[in-house]
Amino acid sequence: MSLLYSDVEEELRGSVRRVLADRAPWTAVLKRTESDEPYDQALWRTLAADIGVAALPVPEEFGGAGASWREAAVVAEELGRAVAPVPYLGAAMATEALLTLAADELLRPVAAGQRTVVLAVPLGTGPTATPPVSVRADGDTLTGTVTGVADALAADVLLVFAGDAIYAVEAAAATRTPVLSLDLTRRLADVTFDAAPARRLAAGEPTRQAWRAGWRAGAVLLASEQLGLAEWCLTTTVEYVKTRHQFGRPVGSFQALKHRLAELWVAVTQARAVARYAAGCLADDDPDTAVAASLAQAHCSAVAVRAAEECVQMHGGIAMTWEHPAHLYLKRAKSDSIALGTPARHRATLAGLVDLPG
Amino acid sequence: MSLLYSDVEEELRGSVRRVLADRAPWTAVLKRTESDEPYDQALWRTLAADIGVAALPVPEEFGGAGASWREAAVVAEELGRAVAPVPYLGAAMATEALLTLAADELLRPVAAGQRTVVLAVPLGTGPTATPPVSVRADGDTLTGTVTGVADALAADVLLVFAGDAIYAVEAAAATRTPVLSLDLTRRLADVTFDAAPARRLAAGEPTRQAWRAGWRAGAVLLASEQLGLAEWCLTTTVEYVKTRHQFGRPVGSFQALKHRLAELWVAVTQARAVARYAAGCLADDDPDTAVAASLAQAHCSAVAVRAAEECVQMHGGIAMTWEHPAHLYLKRAKSDSIALGTPARHRATLAGLVDLPG
Amino acid sequence: MDATELRERVRDFLQRHDPATMDRLEFLRARFDAGLAWISYPEGLGGLGAPRSLQPVVDNEFAAAGAPDNDPMRIAIGLGMAAPTILRHGTDEQRRRWLRPLWTGEEVWCQLFSEPGAGSDLAALGTRAARDGDGWIVNGQKVWTSLAHEARWAILIARTDPALPKHQGITYFVCDMTDPGVEVRPLRQITGEAEFNEVFLSDVRIPDAHRLGEVGEGWRVAQTTLMNERVAIGGGAVPRGAGFIGVVARAWRERPELRTPGQHDALMKLWVSAEAGRLTAQRLREQLATGQPGFEGSAVKYAFARLNQEISGFELELLGEDGLRYDDYTMRRPTGVGWDARSPGYRYLRAKGNSIEGGTSEILSNIIAERVLGLPPEIRVDKDVAWKDLPR
């Protein structure tokens, strides 16, 4: 398995980055955080359908592009770099869950970028063998609430765990109450079902498999998102300290800052290797994927937070203001470190996987 | 309780420091580490008897000076600053144990600096309610081995826990096998008793009290020793980087080093407050002493190690050589961080004391 | 003047001025005029020339009698920074004009020092004050100004000679905040609220009589202001377990379901750091009380900033899903609600400012390295260059 980027991946990155630069500069992202439309659905359609990012991990037999999660992870890097308000994470988790279920009729519109299916689980859910269940099924309807679901506000269809089964529910059949999220660029919602019509996709072990696969894809992509975010913070800070003068010198000429930035670069370099390894494992369905996913989360979460925190500190007062992009990254980084399990949680999981019992 | 040094304490510090500068410069300390006499008994007599440091914590009724552990802690700072090869730690632990037992006939020669009594427990013993016991009593004799005892090689009398009692044994009646210690300035010994004649001092709860008190005095003094050691490392490093030139500049003019030294100074400043608080609590028999002792150990252990490690790194290659004092401090600091419990162990103890259960 | 005599004076004053019946402002004015406001100030300016250390004696007497105070938090900048500067560098007339209403709180003061281009390097400021007859015309932009929207007066430093090296061409003024050229805009922070303001100065006219100190001496005058700021940041006495650590300890105790073994040691590390920081602040206060120099103040602020950031970061991860939520991002002026009443996310975001405001941690590190440890100063390229020729 190569840990480098292929030429195809670099081309894909270029396409995504151009669209984001054009349609989601940080000023637009900031403005959207206070609007009634926290997700940019038009941008998402462009990415999903026109550029085809939704199709990447889907085999051709389901209408997909027959690429893999490796390419998808590059998209996640770019979305992280732009803290873009699109429902990619929730959709990717649902896509992988649907793939394990071979749910052809849902996968096809997903791959085409026509419909957005989102996995309705609390964003804070860490690695578990069984899905978190807070909804009960009653025949063909669901009742109950799932709290803190990412991307639910942008979904057409929700995948919901109830009992020991997994269901598809039209998003319009649920009540989605927006949550005031720490990270305003990835809004959470509490999703309530009140005898909502639902279609059962599977039950028993396939359900658990769908959960584990969906969670794992989310964790791996999240690590790449964190990598992209950390890279933005590092690059932006380096550029800033080259131009910001104090005491008649660029502040980037002060060695204490130089060494901290060098250390951050080392950490980001490691994050890149780790995130690439996780993406490669996921793409290859490698037996090491569980280790790679938790390793990537444990490492990249911390790096992204540190990069965002250093970004704020090295920008000084200006980064403490609302009208500067740093806080968008700080809030996303901190939320990402909790999403799909905190680093401490991932380390505990790793301990079990590599035979280092507590 | 004041956290400052009194004039009397500063005078005492001056006396001890002068003796150590004269009799235990680092070159002499280094030379002794490879000699057959790892402890400097003559120096110890001067300190204990002539300057009277052995008498400090002993009340006048037992022939002592009627000062307190506050003053004794200042002595520990200076001994740490000089990594002096004298059996102060083991002797101090024994003194406090004897004080709880009101063992008049042993305390008087101790206070006079005529005899050295040492608590025979493994140096690595952390905070426990009951003493570590690896020796059995058979009437008036003891049989068994205590491993890794600090200062036993310099003792006249050993205090030994056996069964639920505490005994005094003439050191000559035990076999003391020197251990190759990581820290050659505080040599450990495995002490074996083979039906060694012993005098029982107490049994039952007073034994446990003697243990807890002895351990606690050791932990508090060790924190002050760590403070003195850290101060030496900081001061020595600061002086070195002012004079060492590279690239045509003193290396101390490079901001990355300046900031690390500033951070170390902050840590040492905190260590001073924490160590002084612990000494004050011990002197006043304050109910907070258990918290203060573990707090001091948890904090000062880490600061001393960091100070010694930064000392090595900022000196560069020269500090990696045997003929430079840095390694004496590095080894003492690391051993001290294990002695009487690691920082992790102390944090676990604190958690119980301040109602933050794991 | 000793404590007994002071107590006597206060009681005597209180016999003649009943706080229960007297108008609050009249009471405060009378207290000022009796020299019982800030007793270390000279007679006639609210004081008695008494030792500053005896101030608590007076304050406690007034408090015990239920007397109104001058709401010191609201006028903190006036009391802590403007007043000592006016006292030291002002003319008699300036002192008489400004100190009384400052102390009584009738006139709120703010500080126009920092600029977008001059943060850590305050002396690089670019706000211009140009001579105009018997006054000055001021143009520029200031930032991070607390209380600007309530203030009647501001202490202001501005550049009066750009051809001199940066420290030399600065002059210190008192600026009338009601001047039509003064525009105050709230500065929204990443927490959503606006504690501070931006202040835009457009052809603001300041009479020369409102200059403090000589022309070109503004940097030296500002040192008085800044020294008093640093003293104020020492941090008061707090009990064990107060502050951020108390909040997270409470969460830990009350919500056992959140606990994990790995986070336990992390919590205890923070607890140890918090307690070490608390004892260090306590020792610093003892040192200051005995008149020993207290560079430890820098250590306290430096450690305080990092600790708050670490604890609040830990708190969010401990809370997990709850940590993903925020309480209120609406733009508003803080209303005295403390950080402990806000959400963990607020604490996390607000604490980021602790290592920037009032001297960045980097500047504190320089101060410690150079003034405490005596390490060589940074190589300065800006000392002898005309301000206008500095790169920026």
Add this chain to the structure above:
Amino acid sequence: MDATELRERVRDFLQRHDPATMDRLEFLRARFDAGLAWISYPEGLGGLGAPRSLQPVVDNEFAAAGAPDNDPMRIAIGLGMAAPTILRHGTDEQRRRWLRPLWTGEEVWCQLFSEPGAGSDLAALGTRAARDGDGWIVNGQKVWTSLAHEARWAILIARTDPALPKHQGITYFVCDMTDPGVEVRPLRQITGEAEFNEVFLSDVRIPDAHRLGEVGEGWRVAQTTLMNERVAIGGGAVPRGAGFIGVVARAWRERPELRTPGQHDALMKLWVSAEAGRLTAQRLREQLATGQPGFEGSAVKYAFARLNQEISGFELELLGEDGLRYDDYTMRRPTGVGWDARSPGYRYLRAKGNSIEGGTSEILSNIIAERVLGLPPEIRVDKDVAWKDLPR
């Protein structure tokens, strides 16, 4: 020249030279003469001008045949540093004289670069080489010299003109270590043993024919040597759980009585760091293999040093009482026993050197900051000053 052809050549060579019966040295000399030593070197100098990437093909063939090797660890400095420099900057005669016995191991080489006063600032070196007829007289002291006590030759940089700025007055020589003016003293380390030496040079005579490159060009020539050192420090492929982390993980697994909850998370943090470092090194090797520039090498070394220090420090605390003991402080020459066979204390002490040797972590940070991130260089006060006038 492709792999198949190379294999053919080796097999042909082996048919004519039976390693089982032939004298080892004769065999190695013949291999060199057949151009099968370092195949990327020119013909006549042990190579075939073939791509370096094919070297493993040749080595594997010889290994499979049970052929003797040239004990590359013992002659690492010759192979890795002296040889590329001689090849690039030497005369034809120098190459012919030195490369063959260097490769066969008949002559061991060492490196006389570092000095007590010139560590990170290597170009500040003060060892003097003064013209004396058709040769040079060298005086000075070198330090941190591995293999000096076994070496026949040394690569040496010395100052030939103290009146020039420091980078300009240096010349590069090959020094005969058997010269009576060369004194080698073991340099004992904090671990007790002596991996390195101090070398004292007293009126050592070097013929001008042993100069590499022009007079005053020594710094430029030394870059070839140093670049090859940095490439060597990249770190080879290792399986997960190798290195320091493997040792401590084994202790954790085998001694459950040592485990505490707090240390468990610390262990897992180290495990994550170790694995991240391992994957980063793996990615770096991939980059180098595709010819992409690999500044990540600095990241790998920087992280490797810190990780080793953290793990070994943790290991000692984990072991508790056992961590207070050491294995052997006697002064001796290391005998190829690796760190994994030594005590935890040895690992702790030895790892302290990882952030100093081969470029300190501070120098690596500068390199990353300036060359990778493009941040402004340190202000240099020594660039244009005569070496003799530099403060030291």
